[in-house]
Amino acid sequence: MELNEIRDEIGDIDRQLLSLMKRRLELAKLVGENKVKTGAAVRNIAQENNVIDRYRGFALENGMNPVYAEKVCRVLMQESIEVQAALPRPASDARHIAIVGGYGKMGRWMADMLRQSGHRVDIIDPSAGNGLTVDDAKWADAVIVSIPISRTGQMLRKLDGICKPEALIFDVASLKSPFIEELRDLGSRRRVCSVHPMFGPSAESMYNRNVVVCDCGSKEAVDEALALLGNHGANIRVMPVEEHDRYMSYVLGLGHAVNIAFFTVLERSGISYRDMQSVASTTYDKMMDTNLSVALEDPYLYYEIQHMNANGTAMLKAFDQAVNDVVDAALSDDPRAFKDLMDRGREYFT
Numbered sequence: 001m002e003l004n005e006i007r008d009e010i011g012d013i014d015r016q017l018l019s020l021m022k023r024r025l026e027l028a029k030l031v032g033e034n035k036v037k038t039g040a041a042v043r044n045i046a047q048e049n050n051v052i053d054r055y056r057g058f059a060l061e062n063g064m065n066p067v068y069a070e071k072v073c074r075v076l077m078q079e080s081i082e083v084q085a086a087l088p089r090p091a092s093d094a095r096h097i098a099i100v101g102g103y104g105k106m107g108r109w110m111a112d113m114l115r116q117s118g119h120r121v122d123i124i125d126p127s128a129g130n131g132l133t134v135d136d137a138k139w140a141d142a143v144i145v146s147i148p149i150s151r152t153g154q155m156l157r158k159l160d161g162i163c164k165p166e167a168l169i170f171d172v173a174s175l176k177s178p179f180i181e182e183l184r185d186l187g188s189r190r191r192v193c194s195v196h197p198m199f200g201p202s203a204e205s206m207y208n209r210n211v212v213v214c215d216c217g218s219k220e221a222v223d224e225a226l227a228l229l230g231n232h233g234a235n236i237r238v239m240p241v242e243e244h245d246r247y248m249s250y251v252l253g254l255g256h257a258v259n260i261a262f263f264t265v266l267e268r269s270g271i272s273y274r275d276m277q278s279v280a281s282t283t284y285d286k287m288m289d290t291n292l293s294v295a296l297e298d299p300y301l302y303y304e305i306q307h308m309n310a311n312g313t314a315m316l317k318a319f320d321q322a323v324n325d326v327v328d329a330a331l332s333d334d335p336r337a338f339k340d341l342m343d344r345g346r347e348y349f350t
Helices: 003-038 045-061 066-085 105-116 134-139 149-160 177-187 219-229 241-267 273-277 282-295 299-307 312-331 336-348
Strands: 096-100 120-124 142-145 168-171 192-197 210-215 235-240
Touching: 003 066, 045 066, 096 105, 096 134, 105 120, 120 134, 134 149, 142 149, 149 168, 149 177, 149 299, 168 219, 177 192, 177 241, 192 219, 192 241, 210 219, 210 241, 219 235, 235 241, 241 282, 241 299, 241 312, 299 312, 312 336
Parallel strands: 096 120, 096 142, 142 168, 168 192, 210 235
Antiparallel strands: 192 210
16 A cells, blocks of 8 residues: 555544544433433442453453553543533532632632532622622522632631521632631531642543542531532542641642752753753653643742641651752762662552
């Protein structure tokens, strides 16, 4: 066959693949409609694992790489889950939800996601220009607080005097320790919990993303939050609110600190970014993707995450000690200390 003929046949196969993908998505939507009727959850992890195993098996049978087959499978499943999650729910399940601070990036993301599920969403934010104020939260079945960490505690106290007794209230702040007393107080006497989506507003959906739901003393609030958020394909972890910020000191605080330290060293190196890129290694490129995204984030939010976490000091001291250990091991003429650091790291990840 001539080269052009080969390329034409590949083009025909691509069209067939896309046509089959379209049909697969139509069938996935039918599955989703069935889930809506029966009240089943959007995600079925056991079924997803079966599909992945099927793809890997097909790949092996046909002499193909099962790793790439699994990647294709996960892309197709994600699109299917997103289509299913966007299907409107029965009117009986629809809630009236108010988002305080809903004109911010994360607030708008939450609003769009909840509206897709058939809920009525009010944005309470001066920037929205709709005339709604915090007092209008009194009509809502659920109130979500999406404002800076430093203002969240005060807003929770204010909502306590505004919201109807049976209303669900939760924040989506990155830290909980700055207002944990308010959370525990409210959680002891009304439906209050605390939520932390472990992703930003650039996420296309909640599919396969982590969400933390913090128990502040009200099991009813936790159950309601799970019902509200659990039908969007997220991986949800429930934990006592007291545990949240210890995890976040590493997941967020350490992650941010490492990246800020990394690009700070580069900025002070005297070598330009473009010049450095021309000799970049694979490891450097992988780190640079994350570094760049961190550098573009809101510095005041990242400062709050470092400064306001009650567990932050202990983590930063551990970070400082780890850097010193690496320096000492790297400068030592004896490689054993350096090898020990790497061996222990390898063991941690197994």
